[in-house]
Amino acid sequence: MTLQITIEQLRRLKLSGMVAGLEHQLSQTAYLELSFEQRLGHLVDAETSSRDNQRLRRLLKNARLKVHAEPEAIDYRPTREINRALVGDLLTCQWIEQRQNLLVTGQTGTGKTWLACCFAVQAARKGITVGYRRVGRLLEDMEIAHADGSLPKLRQQLAKLQLLVLDDFGLVPLTARGRSDLLELLDDRVGTSSTLVAGQLPIKDWHGFINDPALADAILDRLIHSSIKLTLRGESMRKLKSADQPSTG
Template structure:
């Protein structure tokens, strides 16, 4: 009876991982041979693991990553012109904690978004906050927020994000107001947070996507000068995967 009360008390204190591990210990006669310190340490480890898993699940949910991708699933054997050593270094997320940017360019289907989302997963595993957006939809959200008065709240929410992933950069030319909104966003994050940009367009052609050349200079100066760059080359990964027999397709 006392054991049941102990387990219930642990759950009431929201120590479910410890409660489950405690009940497991009661059902395993071999664990009585361990010392109190060893058994207690196992309870603490179980609770810590549960909390880490819950936090990771919450961070991944908040990130809204476009695809479910893990860093260990990145196919380094496909010849995409990527520095494999650099890519491995990026999965450590030191570039995020150092507040650097990352630019991923290359043709459609080459795997840019998959790599970005895999790096986003790495960041979430390390307890960092991540958010994925298509650039066009983000600019729409900013426009709506300015209209309904929620823009200050939206700005604060972006400042809580350690890694902001902007996909489909440069698919359409930006108007002057959109360019200024993007400058505000990039400037707020410059030197204090990290941004990952995904684009089919080479960096040297980005300037012409903006209506205001001065604003374009300001945006690119803040994004490019301290950024790691991966320019992916080769066949579309979708084309390669679809050409393989079903038993061989990696789906990456």
């Protein structure tokens, strides 16, 4: 069997990583010094890496994150008062494995959305299914789903996500149906998956924002129970980034 036939068969088997690895080996004379087992091991590593990268791209595409935030780019400058140890623990994603929730709060511009997406990217790197939704837009979609009969399908899709990021909580007032839909959404996830909620309202004000004592108790019980809280302080990141830019005037 010729080498070209072998490469074509690998392509038919959709082993693109091994094809790339083999072509790389053929272009580097250093590989000639390795044993067959060593060269085969490199090919398997190349295929594994290729599949991992493909899965990550697929997970991130399906997540529809607002921003692509890399954990390596987290800004720990002292003025932000970020609990570095806590963030480090969160980046291990053990809280997701343990089905805990994460509540990220802070004033406008402190980087809540960016950091929430950062945790989502890290989760995707570990093969965890992720979804990002702004609360106001999600409740609008659920309202439409009520009308066209697709609500059960939408709820099932959201329930399957191992991590669901709910951004801008507290920004848009909740309707009576919105409160009920939010409760059902969280009830589907409690004890089976993790929810990350980000918003500028302090957690102590969430009960009043929901504006229905009974539903507020039920919603917050499902959110706050077994949750981790991360509060962002300091100056607006938009102002800090603007100050970091060189003056052009």
